[in-house]
Amino acid sequence: MKNSGTSPTPHPLEELVRMDRIPHIWCPGCGTGSVFTSSLSAIKQSGIPYNQFAMVSGIGCSGRGAGYINIDSFHTTHGRAIPFATGIKMARPDINVIVFSGDGDLFAIGGNHFIHAARRNMDITVICVNNLTYGMTGGQVAATTPFRAKSATTAAGNPDSPFNLPLLAYASGATYVARWTMLHARDLADAVQEAILRKGFSFIEVLSPCPVNFGRRNREKSLDTLRNYHENTIIKNGANPAELDVDFGKKVVLGKFIDIDRPTCDEMYRKMYWPQPETDEKRKTG
Amino acid sequence: MKSHVLTGEHFINGDEACAEGAIAAGCKFFGGYPITPATEVAEQMSVRLPQVGGTYIQMEDEIAAMTSILGAAWTGVKTMTATSGPGFSLMMETVGLAVVTETPCVVVNVQRAGPSTGLPTQGAQGDMMQARWGSHGDYEIIALAPSSPQEMFDLTIAAFNLSETYRTPVFIMSDEIVGHMSEKVIIPDARTIKTISRTKPTGRKDRFKPYQPGPNGVAPMPAIGDGYNVHVTGLTHDEKGYPVMSVDTQKEMMDRLLGKIRNNRDDIIMTEEYLLDDADIAVVSYGVSARTAYTAVEQARQNGIRMGLLRLITVWPFPEDKIRALSKRVKGFITVEINMGQISREVQRCAGTVPSYLAGHTGGAVIPPDDVLKIAKEALA
Numbered sequence: 001m002k003n004s005g006t007s008p009t010p011h012p013l014e015e016l017v018r019m020d021r022i023p024h025i026w027c028p029g030c031g032t033g034s035v036f037t038s039s040l041s042a043i044k045q046s047g048i049p050y051n052q053f054a055m056v057s058g059i060g061c062s063g064r065g066a067g068y069i070n071i072d073s074f075h076t077t078h079g080r081a082i083p084f085a086t087g088i089k090m091a092r093p094d095i096n097v098i099v100f101s102g103d104g105d106l107f108a109i110g111g112n113h114f115i116h117a118a119r120r121n122m123d124i125t126v127i128c129v130n131n132l133t134y135g136m137t138g139g140q141v142a143a144t145t146p147f148r149a150k151s152a153t154t155a156a157g158n159p160d161s162p163f164n165l166p167l168l169a170y171a172s173g174a175t176y177v178a179r180w181t182m183l184h185a186r187d188l189a190d191a192v193q194e195a196i197l198r199k200g201f202s203f204i205e206v207l208s209p210c211p212v213n214f215g216r217r218n219r220e221k222s223l224d225t226l227r228n229y230h231e232n233t234i235i236k237n238g239a240n241p242a243e244l245d246v247d248f249g250k251k252v253v254l255g256k257f258i259d260i261d262r263p264t265c266d267e268m269y270r271k272m273y274w275p276q277p278e279t280d281e282k283r284k285t286g
Numbered sequence: 287m288k289s290h291v292l293t294g295e296h297f298i299n300g301d302e303a304c305a306e307g308a309i310a311a312g313c314k315f316f317g318g319y320p321i322t323p324a325t326e327v328a329e330q331m332s333v334r335l336p337q338v339g340g341t342y343i344q345m346e347d348e349i350a351a352m353t354s355i356l357g358a359a360w361t362g363v364k365t366m367t368a369t370s371g372p373g374f375s376l377m378m379e380t381v382g383l384a385v386v387t388e389t390p391c392v393v394v395n396v397q398r399a400g401p402s403t404g405l406p407t408q409g410a411q412g413d414m415m416q417a418r419w420g421s422h423g424d425y426e427i428i429a430l431a432p433s434s435p436q437e438m439f440d441l442t443i444a445a446f447n448l449s450e451t452y453r454t455p456v457f458i459m460s461d462e463i464v465g466h467m468s469e470k471v472i473i474p475d476a477r478t479i480k481t482i483s484r485t486k487p488t489g490r491k492d493r494f495k496p497y498q499p500g501p502n503g504v505a506p507m508p509a510i511g512d513g514y515n516v517h518v519t520g521l522t523h524d525e526k527g528y529p530v531m532s533v534d535t536q537k538e539m540m541d542r543l544l545g546k547i548r549n550n551r552d553d554i555i556m557t558e559e560y561l562l563d564d565a566d567i568a569v570v571s572y573g574v575s576a577r578t579a580y581t582a583v584e585q586a587r588q589n590g591i592r593m594g595l596l597r598l599i600t601v602w603p604f605p606e607d608k609i610r611a612l613s614k615r616v617k618g619f620i621t622v623e624i625n626m627g628q629i630s631r632e633v634q635r636c637a638g639t640v641p642s643y644l645a646g647h648t649g650g651a652v653i654p655p656d657d658v659l660k661i662a663k664e665a666l667a
Contacts, residue, residue: 066517067517067528070515071515072515074519075520077353080350084356086354087355087360088357090315091363095361112346116346273336273342
């Protein structure tokens with residue numbers, strides 16, 4: 001088919017983007033846009049009608065995701081995307097709820113909500129764009145910042161150790177846990193799709209560069225980070241969650257680590273609390 | 287269909303009556319977190335909601351409880367939470383999100399004495415200003431103050447109706463004494479209970495603007511899944527719901543948010559008057575303290591003092607026109623409340639040159655009517 005010069009072929013994901021809000025706010029070299037694209041691809045390839053989705057974000061760079069997707073979308077308060085999503089899911093279990101947010105939002109201020117939603121096996125998909133820092137506020141130390149890494153509030157290096165996010169998710173009760181980088185766009189899209197179609201609390205950590213506020217301070221150029229994602233990662237499905245620390249000095253392990261079945265919160269609630277319609281069997285004997 | 291409203295006469299406490307009011311109003315979702323003395327509201331809702339096809343979930347803290355009711359509200363259902371002082375403090379940031387995203391919900395505060403952990407099992411009315419100004423930024427809020435278990439039932443329904451009408455969080459500012467007091471509560475026939483639900487949008491979905499106000503200043507509200515593709519944000523936003531970081535958009539949004547409450551004060555404000563027509567002294571009170579104030583008025587009358595009572599059922603927005611009108615004909619105001627001067631400041635603000643006194647209490651007990659009488663005698667002298 002021939003394209004006329006005046007009407008270029010629309011981007012295949014355009015229907016899922018609020019085009020009237022473009023350009024976005026993400027910096028050059030930021031990985032959030034790539035993670036967002038993979039997530040939109042997953043929604044599209046899932047085949048589920050778009051009005052059966054809702055996206056919820058917290059606050060921060062990736063928290064702006066909800067503002068660009070053209071479905072019912074909610075940009076909430078800092079750290080509270082998960083309880084907002086919980087309210088949606090428990091009131092409307094037929095809606096596919098995706099939480100798209102950052103590491104600071106989900107694991108520092110929102111950490112308590114994360115572990116409890118995982119414990120309940122809340123049937124939502126949590127996508128965490130992990131850029132190892134608080135990007136929006138200028139690169140302060142986060143709960144994911146590597147030991148000794150420099151930040152705007154740890155000039156001499158981070159004295160603390162970061163969370164191993166897949167281990168935290170697994171220990172808290174998540175039934176689907178995966179990690180990819182934004183460079184692994186297809187694997188990531190497939191993982192998000194799988195997580196959407198999967199019942200239960202799904203967690204996907206996505207490593208993503210913040211060259212402006214993390215890389216600059218740690219002498220790591222944008223392409224260095226991507227090279228790390230390419231050369232210093234290894235795909236190991238089913239890897240032990242306890243061995244998933246992010247350390248590019250060794251290899252950073254990617255893949256699907258957990259994929260198990262467990263009844264979800266909404267399922268169990270309705271089964272245990274809502275009056276059940278009488279079965280034919282009961283009616284006959286009763 | 288069988289009604290789930292427990293029509294009849296009951297001997298129940300205020301917290302339970304509140305839960306029954308919520309069920310009668312059509313509440314379908316409750317995000318809870320235990321706290322004395324509001325726990326019974328959550329307990330009752332956990333039993334009643336599944337019976338009406340609703341959902342109770344116990345969240346991990348009050349921040350989560352408050353946030354969950356906003357998420358659930360956007361699925362189109364009526365939602366509620368209940369707490370007391372410490373939890374109310376934790377909810378405040380999310381109250382601001384509810385205000386600015388115009389998400390209807392009802393928040394019950396069964397007040398106990400503070401600050402901090404304070405007296406968990408003893409009543410107070412120390413959160414009245416927090417209800418008004420507790421979240422950051424500038425906003426208007428609606429708060430109702432029930433004086434009895436019956437009113438815990440009635441005003442919970444009223445709170446849902448106001449919340450749905452104005453797309454705003456509504457507070458029920460109760461207290462431990464009313465919450466834990468058992469009295470006769472009459473629950474009317476379901477068909478006679480007036481309930482209001484939010485207006486849903488109609489028309490073209492692609493041109494819909496979720497914050498374009500209707501005639502009463504309030505925009506129709508779609509639910510998740512209706513296909514309107516709404517974007518909802520706590521950032522300053524335009525009528526489309528899109529963030530716009532400009533002074534003009536801020537002003538436009540704020541004018542509308544403030545206006546929808548301020549311009550409908552007559553519909554929102556409820557008060558009750560007792561022996562005020564010939565009164566020299568106007569006692570202003572609300573919640574449990576209005577019961578004390580009522581007794582004080584009766585005793586004053588027996589002592590030949592012309593005292594009357596203005597009971598605030600709606601505390602916020604403050605019924606300032608009522609106080610201003612009264613200030614033209616009374617010699618003094620006495621505000622009776624279990625704090626050391628919160629609503630009394632509002633009364634003072636509207637009283638002009640008329641003297642205004644506080645019959646207050648630091649919390650943990652009701653105010654003896656004698657305290658009010660003593661001030662009345664001084665004020666008249």
